[in-house]
Amino acid sequence: MADQPKEVKLYGHGFSGYCTMVHSALKLKGVAFEYVEEDLQNKSEALLRLNPVYKKVPVLVVDGEPIAESLVILQYIDDVWKNPPLLPEDPYQRAKVRFWADYVYQKLVPPVYRIRASEGDARKKAEEEFRANMITLEDGIREELWSAGGSFINGEKPGLLDVIMGSCHTGLKYLEDVAGVKLVEKDRTPLLCSCMEAFVELDVVKGP
Ligand SMILES: N[C@@H](CCC(=O)N[C@@H](CS)C(=O)NCC(=O)O)C(=O)O
Structure with a gap:
């Protein structure tokens, strides 16, 4: 089995439904992560660097590798942390x-x-x-x-x-x-x- 990621960081915003989805998925999977609240009126350099295409939250950073777009992130989470599964097997x-x-x-x-x-x-x-x-x-x-x-x-x-x-x-x-x-x-x-x-x-x- 591949090694589990060690460092997980979520860049998000408290009023964002997209960020809540990612937050909830990490909690359901029991993944420990650091949360960074972004000021969307004054985006951090980190956010602009991690999501240069859309410059939006959420961004999940796993062992230094950024993943953007909530639906992509949710499926990535399900691929990496298998249990409990979010998608059916079939x-x-x-x-x-x-x-x-x-x-x-x-x-x-x-x-x-x-x-x-x-x-x-x-x-x-x-x-x-x-x-x-x-x-x-x-x-x-x-x-x-x-x-x-x-x-x-x-x-x-x-x-x-x-x-x-x-x-x-x-x-x-x-x-x-x-x-x-x-x-x-x-x-x-x-x-x-x-x-x-x-x-x-x-x-x-x-x-x-
Ligand atoms: N399609 C994106 C949408 C993300 C999105 O719209 N994020 C908003 C917060 S809810 C944002 O970062 N807005 C800042 C901006 O548009 O500059 C996703 O699913 O992750």
Whole structure:
């Protein structure tokens, strides 16, 4: 077995859902790491050097090697620290999970940004788009991934999609409060709601 990495450092920001995903995955895997909070208005030289292409957090640095982009980082974490696994073993099932993970980034994140940046009709349109895309995600997960049993999309233990959606729960609730909108609808997306709630209640996720 390859040697386990020795030094793990996460550059992040407290209000970033992307960083929460990486943070949660490291905690689920029991990986000890150093956390560096970035000032995004005044980015450190280290961040600019470690992520010269996008200049964004999160960046995970493992034994001096930087990895950027949250979805890439999450899959890297799963490759290096095998247990508990976030992706299924079966290649087709892995592809399905990756498809829906990408869907979250392509179809749920953009309307969230638009809700935050707009008002009136534009905000209403973005809200509707978000809610409709949540229903598509719920249906897709039910049809292709979920196997009834366990509190998570993944089953008994949280997997990649639980980490992604669960890590967005607090931010979505906050956005609902400040923007006065309803984004997470229990009656229309009950599976997603209960999995997200189960995720944030995990002791290991709630802990430091
Ligand atoms: N696609 C990236 C997005 C990361 C991202 O947007 N990070 C934000 C914080 S939530 C950031 O660093 N913003 C600083 C900037 O845009 O200059 C990922 O998945 O990691």
